[in-house]
Amino acid sequence: MTEAQLRDMFSRTDTDNDGFITREEFISETMKLFEGDLSKVAIANKEIITNIETEIIIMRKSLEDTFSELDLNADGKLSLDEVLRRVSKVVTCSPLINTPRC
């Protein structure tokens, strides 16, 4: 993912455009994408429907964890800088590059 794509994703997730992604914005926007996919699957396979609620609970929990991981200064919201820093950390944490931050 390029920095431009990340910026674009960030501004789409920041629904009130205050420059920060709150926990609620992060979870509800990501869940929207997930639920869209899920309903397509559910139409294709009715048996899946019984598991949707469990899936949603699991998904929410993992999004909460992801959010906390991204929120470096733990102020309950994500700045573009935090998102970019996190992603660049993932990129630089390649086993081929030995960086002290990893």
Ligand SMILES: [Ca+2]
């Ligand atoms: Ca916001």
Ligand SMILES: [Ca+2]
């Ligand atoms: Ca933060």
